[in-house]
Amino acid sequence: DVKVTQSSRYLVKRTGEKVFLECVQDMDHENMFWYRQDPGLGLRLIYFSYDVKMKEKGDIPEGYSVSREKKERFSLILESASTNQTSMYLCASRGPGQRANYGYTFGSGTRLTVV
Amino acid sequence: AxxxxxxxxxxxxxxxxxxxxxxxxxxxxxxxxxxxxxxxNQGLQLLLKYLSGSTLVKGINGFEAEFNKSQTSFHLRKPSVHISDTAEYFCAVSDPAASGGSYIPTFGRGTSLIVHP
Structure with a gap:
């Protein structure tokens, strides 16, 4: 089974801090994604990446950046954390092209609280 | 979109x-x-998917869903639920034409299934 591992389950950070959320997958998937999940809003796509050093903005990229230096690792960066970024963050990966039809494999999520 | x-x-x-x-x-x-x-307190797990073929799709944990093209619906069903089925359920649709060929799905906002004893 593909495993997607998010480094932290719970994180508490202060307003203005720079925050790194790490995600690692072990199935050599080309595509990786970061979502945030908020009650009543479902999943919203922040950024995604089709390949190493490649990134694309999703629906809500403001206040975030990403890094993909290695194929297996996709990092989400909050440049200056704010309280409205308190949320559950989910990382996902999947194969390329038609293998996208296999669906996503998600990590367990990181619940970030910004105080 | x-x-x-x-x-x-x-x-x-x-x-x-x-x-x-x-x-x-x-x-x-x-x-x-x-x-x-x-x-x-967990991530999402794929329950089932419809790609083509039979409109009735069976998934894990006894769930099934039926694709209805004329009604543009994909309802999820289970004939007998257990306490352990209490969870949030998300429907997602991948439309290659609408997503520019990226296959990135659009998610629904979720349905919370609460099973009472």
Missing amino acids: QSVTQLDSQVPVFEEAPVELRCNYSSSVSVYLFWYVQYP
């Missing part, structure tokens, strides 16, 4: 009763349909 509507935000049901969670999407010629489940 594709839109996905999960008509019920919360569905309470008693154990061993049948359940249906509803999902409708905006029309398209060819879409791929998914249901994911999220147990408390």
Whole structure:
């Protein structure tokens, strides 16, 4: 089974801090994604990446950046954390092209609280 | 752009009763349909998917879903639920035409299934 591992389950950070959320997958998937999940809003796509050093903005990229230096690792960066970024963050990966039809494999999520 | 509507935000049901969670999407010629489940404090897990062929799709944990093209629906069903089915359920639709060939799905807002003893 593909495993997607998010480094932290719970994180508490202060307003203005720079925050790194790490995600690692072990199935050599080309595509990786970061979502945030908020009650009543479902999943919203922040950024995604089709390949190493490649990134694309999703629906809500403001206040975030990403890094993909290695194929297996996709990092989400909050440049200056704010309280409205308190949320559950989910990382996902999947194969390329038609293998996208296999669906996503998600990590367990990181619940970030910004105080 | 594709839109996905999960008509019920919360569905309470008693154990061993049948359940249906509803999902409708905006029309398209060819879409791929998914249901994911999220147990408390966990990530999402793929429950089942429809790509082509038979409109009745069976998934894990006794769930099934039926693709209805004319009604643009993909409702999830289980004939007899257990306490352990209590979770959030998300419908997702991948529309290659609407997503520019990226296959990135649009998710519904989720339905919370609450199974009472």
